[in-house]
Amino acid sequence: xxxxxxxxxxxxxxxxxxxxxxxxxxxxxxxxxxxxxxxxxxxxxxxxxxxxxxxxxxxxxxxxxxxxxxxxxxxxxxxxxxxxxxxxxxxxxxxxxxxxxxxxxxxxxxxxxxxxxxxxxxxxxxxxxxxxxxxxxxxxxxxxxxxxxxxxxxxxxxxxxxxxxxxxxxxxxxxxxxxxxxxxxxxxxxxxxxxxxxxxxxxxxxxxxxxxxxxxxxxxxxxxxxxxxxxxxxxxxxxx
Amino acid sequence: xxxxxxxxxxxxxxxxxxxxxxxxxxxxxxxxxxxxxxxxxxxxxxxxxxxxxxxxxxxxxxxxxxxxxxxxxxxxxxxxxxxxxxxxxxxxxxxxxxxxxxxxxxxxxxxxxxxxxxxxxxxxxxxxxxxxxxxxxxxxxxxxxxxxxxxxxxxxxxxxxxxxxxxxxxxxxxxxxxxxxxxxxxxxxxxxxxxxxxxxxxxxxxxxxxxxxxxxxxxxxxxxxxxxx
Numbered sequence: 001x002x003x004x005x006x007x008x009x010x011x012x013x014x015x016x017x018x019x020x021x022x023x024x025x026x027x028x029x030x031x032x033x034x035x036x037x038x039x040x041x042x043x044x045x046x047x048x049x050x051x052x053x054x055x056x057x058x059x060x061x062x063x064x065x066x067x068x069x070x071x072x073x074x075x076x077x078x079x080x081x082x083x084x085x086x087x088x089x090x091x092x093x094x095x096x097x098x099x100x101x102x103x104x105x106x107x108x109x110x111x112x113x114x115x116x117x118x119x120x121x122x123x124x125x126x127x128x129x130x131x132x133x134x135x136x137x138x139x140x141x142x143x144x145x146x147x148x149x150x151x152x153x154x155x156x157x158x159x160x161x162x163x164x165x166x167x168x169x170x171x172x173x174x175x176x177x178x179x180x181x182x183x184x185x186x187x188x189x190x191x192x193x194x195x196x197x198x199x200x201x202x203x204x205x206x207x208x209x210x211x212x213x214x215x216x217x218x219x220x221x222x223x224x225x226x227x228x229x230x231x232x233x234x235x236x237x238x239x240x
Numbered sequence: 241x242x243x244x245x246x247x248x249x250x251x252x253x254x255x256x257x258x259x260x261x262x263x264x265x266x267x268x269x270x271x272x273x274x275x276x277x278x279x280x281x282x283x284x285x286x287x288x289x290x291x292x293x294x295x296x297x298x299x300x301x302x303x304x305x306x307x308x309x310x311x312x313x314x315x316x317x318x319x320x321x322x323x324x325x326x327x328x329x330x331x332x333x334x335x336x337x338x339x340x341x342x343x344x345x346x347x348x349x350x351x352x353x354x355x356x357x358x359x360x361x362x363x364x365x366x367x368x369x370x371x372x373x374x375x376x377x378x379x380x381x382x383x384x385x386x387x388x389x390x391x392x393x394x395x396x397x398x399x400x401x402x403x404x405x406x407x408x409x410x411x412x413x414x415x416x417x418x419x420x421x422x423x424x425x426x427x428x429x430x431x432x433x434x435x436x437x438x439x440x441x442x443x444x445x446x447x448x449x450x451x452x453x454x455x456x457x458x459x460x461x462x463x464x465x466x467x468x469x
Contacts (some may be wrong), residue, residue: 012431013428014397020378033297034300037301038271147290
């Protein structure tokens, strides 16, 4: 076992750490992103916001799907989302209230404990004014996209906007809440987009073993949702 | 809605209460008030600007939505730091699962973003380069620590919080914070000070590696020789 560092060594380490602290303000792009997120959160709280209209529409569609028949339900059982789709909705709400968000990566890693370090700063009470639609989709809409996912979105949007395709806008993760039944997006990260005025969703499928990723463009405004396009995003150069 | 000037005069606690009562701007004022320091903590805890931005955004969402769960027995800023650090630790753990990324490729950017502030307004180029190199080494070494040790060191040694405050932020005992800091510093000392030119900080390890064995010249121990036909 090596010798313990001397007091001088420890003092030097502390000095080096102090010198390496981040002293500048948050970068402009980060501030802009936070401001945008905050604006979305504030809008979610307002009953007059469009997000709520989407929520209502989505809730209505969920009821229709729940009563549509056992075939759809069986598919969902296989995907493990029965509770989310045909449950009362309250169960799903409670499950997702236990923590702010659960990323797909964490699900894959089997880290979906009810209590996580992410909750350490919160009391386990009922959250105040939780966005009503965040429940069913929190697992894939509340979590900011990671680098690979952002790259996949950029890549896909570039492909979609090349040539004749009408204007495509990325709507931001928080407004995802009103789209796409869980059974369609069971293993995907969902990112809402607007294509020529029509609300659609990008379904970012999990990374393949070679680092590529399939992204589907899905029109979730119809039942059942229709895949209108599909793009395979090549592996990130940094992974090679 | 409240007059902006009035918003800035309100305490953290008042702003949080106003947010809970439906004031649409109060939380923004509160978060903006602490944003830079929260960013600094996120950046150093996550170790990468993109991850830090993700964690900070996540923390913003979480704190906004769950402001009602604030117990009120700690300072609001402590609670905000706790939310941010937890978001960072969640992200670090998720990244660990995703891939064992040793160090980011863009370490130069990583070291530079948010860390260029210095008390020296115009350091000489060679000094600046040396300082940047040293900072890069420190951050790289910091990135090798277990996340709990890293978070404790960021808050105590970098940000200057007291052990008691950090214990609240990390939701653990003060003794745990001290122990994490001590272990982290010891590891950093070994990583950062051991190989400094002209300095030898530690005695050589007691169990020295044995010298490489010398090939035997003893013919008796050589492979058997095939007899000549």
